[in-house]
Amino acid sequence: MAFWNRLTATDAKNNPAISFGRYSDAYKSAEQLAAWDNSLRLFEEGQYLSSVKTLITYLNNKAGNNILLLSDNPLKFSLYQGSKQVECNLTATLFRAECKIAHCKDLNVGFLRKAVEYNYDLNYARFALDSENNLCMVFDSLLSEASPYKLYYGLKEISIQSDKEDDLLLHEFEHLEAMRNQHITSLIEDTVQVKLEFIKYKLNALHASDILGNLNPKRYQGALTYAFLSVFYGLDYLVKPEGPFMDVLGKIHQQYFSIAPERLEDKMVVLEEGLRDLEAFNDQQLKQELYEVISTFGITSPVNHSVVAQFIESEMKTFAWYEENKHDKVCIAICNYIAGYCMYNFALPGPDHDLMHLYFEIAEQDYFQKLGFSVQFRSKDGLKYSKSRINERMEEILSAHRKNFPNLPTTANIESEDLAGILKSILLFIKSLPLT
Amino acid sequence: MRGLIEQYRDIVIQIATPFSVGTGFYLKDYGLIVTNEHVVRNNKEVVIDGLGVKRLKRKVKYLDPKYDLAFIQAPDQPNALNVPLHVKDDYQQGDPVLAVGHPFGLKYTATQGIISNTVHQQNELFYIQHDAALNPGNSGGPLINDRGEVLGVNTFIIQNGQSIGFSLPARYLSEALNEFIAGKKELGVRCLSCANIVFEPNQEKKYCPFCGARIQMISQIEDYTPSGIRLEIEHCLELLGYDVSLTRRGPYNWEVERGSARILLSYHEESGMIAGDAFVCSLPKEGIREIYIYLLQQNYLLEGLSFSILHRDIVLSLQVFDHSFKPENAQQIFNNLFDKANEYDDVLIQTYGAVARVD
Numbered sequence: 001m002a003f004w005n006r007l008t009a010t011d012a013k014n015n016p017a018i019s020f021g022r023y024s025d026a027y028k029s030a031e032q033l034a035a036w037d038n039s040l041r042l043f044e045e046g047q048y049l050s051s052v053k054t055l056i057t058y059l060n061n062k063a064g065n066n067i068l069l070l071s072d073n074p075l076k077f078s079l080y081q082g083s084k085q086v087e088c089n090l091t092a093t094l095f096r097a098e099c100k101i102a103h104c105k106d107l108n109v110g111f112l113r114k115a116v117e118y119n120y121d122l123n124y125a126r127f128a129l130d131s132e133n134n135l136c137m138v139f140d141s142l143l144s145e146a147s148p149y150k151l152y153y154g155l156k157e158i159s160i161q162s163d164k165e166d167d168l169l170l171h172e173f174e175h176l177e178a179m180r181n182q183h184i185t186s187l188i189e190d191t192v193q194v195k196l197e198f199i200k201y202k203l204n205a206l207h208a209s210d211i212l213g214n215l216n217p218k219r220y221q222g223a224l225t226y227a228f229l230s231v232f233y234g235l236d237y238l239v240k241p242e243g244p245f246m247d248v249l250g251k252i253h254q255q256y257f258s259i260a261p262e263r264l265e266d267k268m269v270v271l272e273e274g275l276r277d278l279e280a281f282n283d284q285q286l287k288q289e290l291y292e293v294i295s296t297f298g299i300t301s302p303v304n305h306s307v308v309a310q311f312i313e314s315e316m317k318t319f320a321w322y323e324e325n326k327h328d329k330v331c332i333a334i335c336n337y338i339a340g341y342c343m344y345n346f347a348l349p350g351p352d353h354d355l356m357h358l359y360f361e362i363a364e365q366d367y368f369q370k371l372g373f374s375v376q377f378r379s380k381d382g383l384k385y386s387k388s389r390i391n392e393r394m395e396e397i398l399s400a401h402r403k404n405f406p407n408l409p410t411t412a413n414i415e416s417e418d419l420a421g422i423l424k425s426i427l428l429f430i431k432s433l434p435l436t
Numbered sequence: 437m438r439g440l441i442e443q444y445r446d447i448v449i450q451i452a453t454p455f456s457v458g459t460g461f462y463l464k465d466y467g468l469i470v471t472n473e474h475v476v477r478n479n480k481e482v483v484i485d486g487l488g489v490k491r492l493k494r495k496v497k498y499l500d501p502k503y504d505l506a507f508i509q510a511p512d513q514p515n516a517l518n519v520p521l522h523v524k525d526d527y528q529q530g531d532p533v534l535a536v537g538h539p540f541g542l543k544y545t546a547t548q549g550i551i552s553n554t555v556h557q558q559n560e561l562f563y564i565q566h567d568a569a570l571n572p573g574n575s576g577g578p579l580i581n582d583r584g585e586v587l588g589v590n591t592f593i594i595q596n597g598q599s600i601g602f603s604l605p606a607r608y609l610s611e612a613l614n615e616f617i618a619g620k621k622e623l624g625v626r627c628l629s630c631a632n633i634v635f636e637p638n639q640e641k642k643y644c645p646f647c648g649a650r651i652q653m654i655s656q657i658e659d660y661t662p663s664g665i666r667l668e669i670e671h672c673l674e675l676l677g678y679d680v681s682l683t684r685r686g687p688y689n690w691e692v693e694r695g696s697a698r699i700l701l702s703y704h705e706e707s708g709m710i711a712g713d714a715f716v717c718s719l720p721k722e723g724i725r726e727i728y729i730y731l732l733q734q735n736y737l738l739e740g741l742s743f744s745i746l747h748r749d750i751v752l753s754l755q756v757f758d759h760s761f762k763p764e765n766a767q768q769i770f771n772n773l774f775d776k777a778n779e780y781d782d783v784l785i786q787t788y789g790a791v792a793r794v795d
Contacts (some may be wrong), residue, residue: 043760094739107725107729109724109725109728112725112728112729112732113728113745115728115732116728116731116732116743116744116745117744117745117746118744119735119742119743119744119745119753120744120745120746120751120753122742123707123709123755124755126735126742126743126744127732127735128732128733128735128736129729129732129733129735129736130736131733131736135732136736138735138736140739140740141740142739142740142765142769144762144765145756145760145762145765145769146760147757147759147760149757149759149760150757150759150760
């Protein structure tokens with residue numbers, strides 16, 4: 001993202017190397033898109049080895065640190081995804097990717113069943129046991145079948161599933177030992193503490209009376225659902241857990257949206273049970289999933305700006321009543337929900353993403369400051385927000401993206417000085433962007 | 437009811453066309469297989485398969501869109517049960533019933549229930565409403581009472597309904613059979629407009645000679661010709677020595693056998709995936725852990741194949757994608773799956789005590 005490039009270029013000495021939100025590989029550079037086309041052409045021409053080599057350029061992440069070329073002949077490379085490392089080898093006829101997930105000290109029948117049963121639902125990869133009782137995932141293909149499409153989706157499946165399953169299996173089966181995650185970067189203790197405190201602070205704040213004030217919680221369950229979901233999505237984006245805590249957030253999301261919209265009471269049950277599950281994590285468990293990772297594949301799908309704009313418009317309809325009746329906490333919860341939902345579900349176009357990140361910097365300024373980021377949007381007395389500073393940052397973001405989106409406006413027009421008004425204005429500003 | 441399930445095993449037939457799969461049942465007195473018209477629509481020939489009959493192509497003799505009935509020429513089954521039709525309307529709410537059929541992917545299942553409404557009306561016909569679960573592929577199968585008589589033909593379900601099935605009463609079937617027999621078993625189609633049966637040869641060709649409505653005679657139905665990826669898959673199967681017309685199980689599914697292994701091929705249009713699932717054998721009651729270990733170890737060694745478990749079945753699978761589909765490669769890959777399935781079947785049964793599949 002251009003905004004982040006700019007930030008890391010100019011403010012690197014002030015800002016810590018902490019990333020936020022779900023990684024996305026949805027937006028590739030022109031050079032990478034050309035590499036994809038070349039890889040396809042080479043495959044069609046039967047130049048399979050060159051096709052795979054060219055595909056590596058396409059798979060590189062923006063930092064260029066996710067693929068490690070181990071040997072050119074025979075071609076051998078590793079790619080990183082979260083806590084996992086996928087090793088890829090080519091022979092004259094076969095492409096094979098393998099990821100060691102965990103060492104099995106004991107071959108428990110429940111764990112074996114889970115692995116072998118799970119294989120039926122996989123499209124490209126499979127769970128396997130090597131000769132040393134290491135649980136692995138394997139994806140292979142005849143080179144003559146290994147089109148860039150097949151390799152991309154096959155590598156994506158083995159990478160994402162092995163990264164997801166290692167945490168979950170290790171959490172569930174005590175006879176498994178973690179393997180080969182030396183490439184993950186630990187966070188400094190201070191950062192971990194800030195994240196832990198933030199999680200507790202956010203979860204503790206989910207009390208109906210705090211959020212709704214004098215509103216009847218039975219009647220205003222919709223407002224409560226915004227509050228709960230905004231916290232859950234916010235934790236996913238801002239804290240970025242990498243294990244079972246993240247999985248619980250995913251399950252809450254899945255269960256919540258599997259229930260029909262009118263069944264608000266059932267939805268609240270899901271949210272309250274989810275909250276209890278999240279609160280059950282102790283510090284030690286949480287610390288184990290707070291680390292920095294390198295990724296090759298993203299799990300969110302790219303969306304057009306129109307999808308984001310429509311989502312903002314449709315969710316902001318409920319905002320007006322709470323605004324008129326001065327329920328600021330609910331207003332902020334609605335806005336946070338919108339921003340969090342977008343970051344959780346979508347791989348956003350660059351300007352949308354960077355403005356949404358700025359949104360979170362403003363909404364959670366204290367958290368960013370505690371992490372060590374140089375963000376300052378509140379006035380000196382701490383009571384009002386500096387609209388000029390916010391507009392200035394927004395204009396910097398617009399400027400950074402103007403090359404790819406020439407119709408972007410040159411100025412931002414945030415007029416409010418209170419948090420709810422600012423957050424609403426940023427979302428409406430994003431909604432109005434001409435991203436064509 | 438358990439005895440009845442056994443009695444019907446040999447006369448309940450799986451019916452497959454390039455467009456759909458369903459169930460039929462053999463009526464010995466008439467030398468016909470009865471099924472639904474919607475199961476065999478647009479086909480003059482279908483594939484029949486079952487526990488009492490080997491996989492065969494058979495001609496469609498009669499199509500009746502009014503009653504949603506079709507009759508298919510039956511092979512000789514001299515030892516088959518002669519099942520009676522219960523043509524009286526004397527059944528009651530609460531009477532126990534049994535629906536038997538071949539839901540997709542499975543052979544011969546029976547579900548028990550009770551009659552919940554004896555006169556469910558739809559399009560001027562009365563249906564027997566019951567709660568014996570009907571699944572896709574059950575259409576055309578018999579609904580049986582506790583005396584082993586055919587009460588009706590399982591015809592449709594209510595989508596999203598909680599196990600609500602509807603069967604055409606046997607009296608309608610009996611009427612249609614008698615009218616068909618009166619035509620000396622020539623190919624016949626009931627006109628949906630005037631309800632007369634038009635037998636071949638029809639001098640009016642595409643029109644009903646009684647009312648002039650447009651009608652399609654069985655002899656006018658065009659042979660199925662696959663195209664696109666379906667053509668390519670079938671070409672591979674032909675190269676592997678299969679009669680593809682016997683392998684079709686609906687528009688995107690094929691079923692083949694290699695030795696004792698049954699292999700289902702399916703094409704998923706949305707994902708572009710061609711999946712091959714060989715149902716090798718089933719888990720035993722003991723020694724299951726060792727089988728899991730063996731399957732996972734084989735998964736490490738195999739190339740392009742994956743062992744998994746689905747319920748109790750041990751499945752060996754492969755996936756090919758239409759964007760990289762090359763018939764010469766696919767032939768080799770399919771053949772590898774078929775051979776390996778047949779080989780592993782023996783190893784798993786003889787060495788690990790797995791259970792041979794029983795269809």
